[in-house]
Amino acid sequence: MDIIVLLPKGHCTKIQELQMTTVLRENVHVFGVEGNSDELDEPIKAVFADVAFVKKHNLMSLNSINWSRVLVQMAHHFFAYFQCAPSLDMDPLPRVEVVVPTGAAGNLAAGCIAQKMGLPIRLVVAVNRNDIIHRTVQQGDFSLSEAVEQTLASAMDIQVPYNMERIFWLLSGSNSQVTRALMEQFERTQSVSLPKELHSKLSGAVTSESVSDEAITQTMARCWEENKYLLCPHSAVAVSYHYQQTEQQPPSLPRCCLAPASAAKFPEAVLAAGLTPETPAEILALESKGTRCTPMRKGDDWTLMLRDTIEDISCQQRGHFLNALE
Incomplete structure (x- = not known):
């Protein structure tokens, strides 16, 4: 299974972003979208509106569209x-x-x-x-x-x-x-x-x-x-x-x-409330990890980028499957 993540750059906390961008496994593909949550939903909805494409690539979503x-x-x-x-x-x-x-x-x-x-x-x-x-x-x-x-x-x-x-x-x-x-x-x-x-x-x-x-x-x-x-x-x-x-x-x-x-993901809000954040060691460790994130910039065709990524993943999976058969 491959996972594609779209995160709204600048519209989530630093910890939330690190939780997504520090996952460096080959089957995880993270995109930083130069837009808000509504805007990044648009390419997702466009992809899932293409029923034939969804069936061809066995797609599912993990947000509440699902x-x-x-x-x-x-x-x-x-x-x-x-x-x-x-x-x-x-x-x-x-x-x-x-x-x-x-x-x-x-x-x-x-x-x-x-x-x-x-x-x-x-x-x-x-x-x-x-x-x-x-x-x-x-x-x-x-x-x-x-x-x-x-x-x-x-x-x-x-x-x-x-x-x-x-x-x-x-x-x-x-x-x-x-x-x-x-x-x-x-x-x-x-x-x-x-x-x-x-x-x-x-x-x-x-x-x-x-x-x-x-x-x-x-x-x-x-x-x-x-x-x-x-x-x-x-x-x-x-x-x-x-x-x-x-x-x-x-x-x-x-x-x-x-x-x-959990409040641990929102230290900025905790500080704004005049309180002291309680940050678990696992969260603090994120700051020393490497990150990987592909930008989706304003002006890019986000739907096309998403479709191309899915096509590439499917091609790689088919290649792995054929190699396994051989």
């Missing part, structure tokens, strides 16, 4: 529910509120499917200043802002949450025509106002919050002070919602905040 990623995340919601439900002997089963920090909405899609399966959870989606999902839930406004904002929660710096397509389909009663029309309009105009019925179903299934960098650092500091637990900035987006709500009134339901990452 349905199996969402399936795994569904299990997280069930696990969280069984951890947090006060009793499973009640009829009906008690509800639990799950706060989902997200960028591309994969974990939110997983929660919506779990809900549809009968899991009694109340979903809250928490985003950073890139608030397209928040605006969609609150106002039915599924439209791009002028630009992606860089925040401390960098993995959520996304303007095109492609899993919202799955959520629209799910909440429209599996209506593929309605969903296709919405997404084609979004592709053309970068702006969609949800039909009233669909927006009503979305806002009934999910509530939302948008969190600033200042709130992220305040939440990280408070959580450390009160619990000696070091949140990553993405987890802090969810916990910030919890703190906001508890200041207004005690929670009416048990509440679970999903935590997507």
Whole structure:
């Protein structure tokens, strides 16, 4: 198996970048894209749209474009529910509120499917200043802002949450025509106002919050002070919602905040919160390792580069296979 990695140069932390670029094995091919997460998704989506090419080269993706990623995340919601439900002997089963920090909405899609399966959870989606999902839930406004904002929660710096397509389909009663029309309009105009019925179903299934960098650092500091637990900035987006709500009134339901990452990868955010990063020795060792990364520069044809790399890998694999036969 060969692995192709696209990382957004300048849009992830130094540690995140080193975790990818210090893997020097021959079957790992790392590209540093001069663009943000939305921009590097474009060549990936273009390649996977070519079904014949995908089948020819046995391709799969490991981001949440891949349905199996969402399936795994569904299990997280069930696990969280069984951890947090006060009793499973009640009829009906008690509800639990799950706060989902997200960028591309994969974990939110997983929660919506779990809900549809009968899991009694109340979903809250928490985003950073890139608030397209928040605006969609609150106002039915599924439209791009002028630009992606860089925040401390960098993995959520996304303007095109492609899993919202799955959520629209799910909440429209599996209506593929309605969903296709919405997404084609979004592709053309970068702006969609949800039909009233669909927006009503979305806002009934999910509530939302948008969190600033200042709130992220305040939440990280408070959580450390009160619990000696070091949140990553993405987890802090969810916990910030919890703190906001508890200041207004005690929670009416048990509440679970999903935590997507370790703070060890985000020392810049930890320092911004006035805390001391706890960096494991394995992470510190990355700085002394060699790196390998092929640039994908502005002006290059990223889709062509990706396709050519895949073709080259397949040719090499066929050569190895024929040599083995001989």
